[in-house]
Amino acid sequence: MSASSPLPLGLPPAASVDPGAFARDRAAVFARAWLCLGASAEWPVAGAAAAREQGGRSIVALRHTDGGLRAFANVCPHRAGPLLWPGEERPAGQGLRCRYHGWRFDQDGALVGTPDFDGQRVGASALAAGCRLSPLPTAEAAGLVWVWLGPGAPDRPAPSAAGPLAGALGALGLDHWRPRARASHPLACDWKVYVENYLEGYHIPYLHPGLGREIDMGGYAVEVDGDTVRHVVPTRPGAVNEGLWLWVWPNLAINVYGGACSIERMLPTGPGAARIDYVYLADDSVSDHAFAEMLRASATTTAEDVRIVEQVQRGLQDPAAAAGPLSPRHEAGLAHFHALLRAAWAGG
Numbered sequence: 001m002s003a004s005s006p007l008p009l010g011l012p013p014a015a016s017v018d019p020g021a022f023a024r025d026r027a028a029v030f031a032r033a034w035l036c037l038g039a040s041a042e043w044p045v046a047g048a049a050a051a052r053e054q055g056g057r058s059i060v061a062l063r064h065t066d067g068g069l070r071a072f073a074n075v076c077p078h079r080a081g082p083l084l085w086p087g088e089e090r091p092a093g094q095g096l097r098c099r100y101h102g103w104r105f106d107q108d109g110a111l112v113g114t115p116d117f118d119g120q121r122v123g124a125s126a127l128a129a130g131c132r133l134s135p136l137p138t139a140e141a142a143g144l145v146w147v148w149l150g151p152g153a154p155d156r157p158a159p160s161a162a163g164p165l166a167g168a169l170g171a172l173g174l175d176h177w178r179p180r181a182r183a184s185h186p187l188a189c190d191w192k193v194y195v196e197n198y199l200e201g202y203h204i205p206y207l208h209p210g211l212g213r214e215i216d217m218g219g220y221a222v223e224v225d226g227d228t229v230r231h232v233v234p235t236r237p238g239a240v241n242e243g244l245w246l247w248v249w250p251n252l253a254i255n256v257y258g259g260a261c262s263i264e265r266m267l268p269t270g271p272g273a274a275r276i277d278y279v280y281l282a283d284d285s286v287s288d289h290a291f292a293e294m295l296r297a298s299a300t301t302t303a304e305d306v307r308i309v310e311q312v313q314r315g316l317q318d319p320a321a322a323a324g325p326l327s328p329r330h331e332a333g334l335a336h337f338h339a340l341l342r343a344a345w346a347g348g
Helices: 021-030 164-172 191-198 209-214 288-316 332-345
Strands: 034-039 049-054 057-063 069-073 111-113 138-141 144-148 178-187 221-225 228-232 241-248 252-257 260-270 273-282
Touching: 021 260, 021 332, 034 049, 034 260, 034 273, 049 260, 049 273, 057 144, 069 138, 164 228, 164 241, 164 252, 178 288, 191 241, 191 260, 191 273, 191 288, 191 332, 209 241, 209 288, 221 332, 228 332, 252 288, 260 288, 273 288
Parallel strands: none
Antiparallel strands: 034 144, 049 057, 057 069, 138 144, 178 273, 221 228, 228 241, 241 252, 252 260, 260 273
16 A cells, blocks of 8 residues: 555444444345354264354254254244253254253254144144254364355355365364363444454554563564454464464454464344353363463453453444544454455445
C-alpha cells in the first residue's frame, strides 16, 4: 500500500450491534461454511457421543462402529427434546435416547424405540413412521471434526483436509494428542468483536503484560492465506507460548504451546452475545506442571481479552462510534476477515 492510498476501514458499528446481525450471520456465514466441532480425540471410541454448539445450533456427534463420525441436529422429531444436554458427553454406548420422552435412535439416526407410546411397537405406529434424526454432513481430517449446517451440500473440502491448515496441523501432529482440559467463557459481545480482537496483536503491549514479556513484538508477523490467518512471533527464553496462533474462517482458532495446543471455538449465542469454548490437548510427554502453566497463561490472556471485547461492544453502541482505519501492518487479518464477511453477506 502506498503512502497516498487510503487506509482500509473497519466494519460499521451496526454490523455488531444491529438486532438483526445475529440472524444474518447465522444464515449468511454459518450456514455456508465448514464449522469445527472439536478434536477427533474427543470421540475416541465407537458409541462416544457429545453435544456441541455451532452457528447458533445444538449438534450431537457420535462415533460410529465403522470408525467414522455422524452428526445430527440435537432435536428429537417427537417434541424437539434434546438427545444430549448442552455440552454433555457420553464416553461409550450405542445409539441415542431423547432426554424428554425416551425415544431411542440407532447410530445412523433411525428410530428404534418409543417407550409407552400407546403400546405400539416401532414400525406399527403410523406416528413413528419416517421419524428419524436430522443428519448433518461431517468431515474429519488432521485431528479435527467439522460439520456443515447447510442448507445445501458442502461445496469445498473441510479446511483441515487441504490447504494451509492441513499443512500446519500435519507439522503439529495434532491427531496424536489427547484432550486434557476444557474451559468455557460467556461473552457480552457479538462474536465478530471477539474474532477481530483475536486477529491482531496490536493490542498486546497494552492489554497483555504477561504475554508481552514472552514475545518479541518487533518480529510479529501476520500471514493471510485463503480462509486462514497465521500469527507468527518470536518468543523469548522460558516462554510458555510458542508464538504461533492460527485462525480459520469463520470462528476457529488454534493456539500452540510446547507440545500442546488449545482449540478455541468462537460461538455466536444470540444478539450481542457469544461464548468461547476451549479444549486443551497435549502430547503424553507434556508434564502436569507444564500443562498447568499453559492453562494459567491461557486463562490470564483470555480474562484480559474478555474485559476489552465486552467494553468494545458497549463502545460500539455509543453514537460516537464509527468505522475506524485499520493498520496495514497489524490489522491485515481484520481486513481479510471483513472481506470474507462482506462476501458472505452478499451471497458470494
